[in-house]
Amino acid sequence: MPHRNARLTVYGRQLLIDRVQSGRPVAHVAAEMGISRATAHKWVRRWRQEGPSGLHDRSSRPRTTPHRTPAEVETQVCQLRATRKLGPARLGPIVGLPPST
Structure with missing residues (x-):
């Protein structure tokens, strides 16, 4: 479940990926969806590295607590x-x- 201020749900992230895959520039898709280019590139990068599972929410818990x-x-x-x-x-x-x- 995304946090309450999140612009994109898993469905919205998949929509972002679909639009980018159709050949549209990431910056244009980001502007249409009301998110920053950096955020759009982050989701595209995760999708390319991890596939559909990369579009799901992750824990914000730190990996280590030194x-x-x-x-x-x-x-x-x-x-x-x-x-x-x-x-x-x-x-x-x-x-x-x-x-x-």
Whole structure:
């Protein structure tokens, strides 16, 4: 399901591809559909690389989170929250983290 501000659904993306495949310039098709040339080229590129499956929505979740709190510390914080009922300002110094983490 596309996000609520998305200009194109999967059907609209397929329509974009069909129009480009018929020989029309990507910029002209993008203008007709109310999207930027960069967005149109992105969908055309994904379609060429992945085929029809490239037109579906992707997760916006990052592939990696390099600064994520280690699992051991996360477990310790969760246990302290459950047993002592402390907030982040009190838990931070106990586990050695800033309160905003």
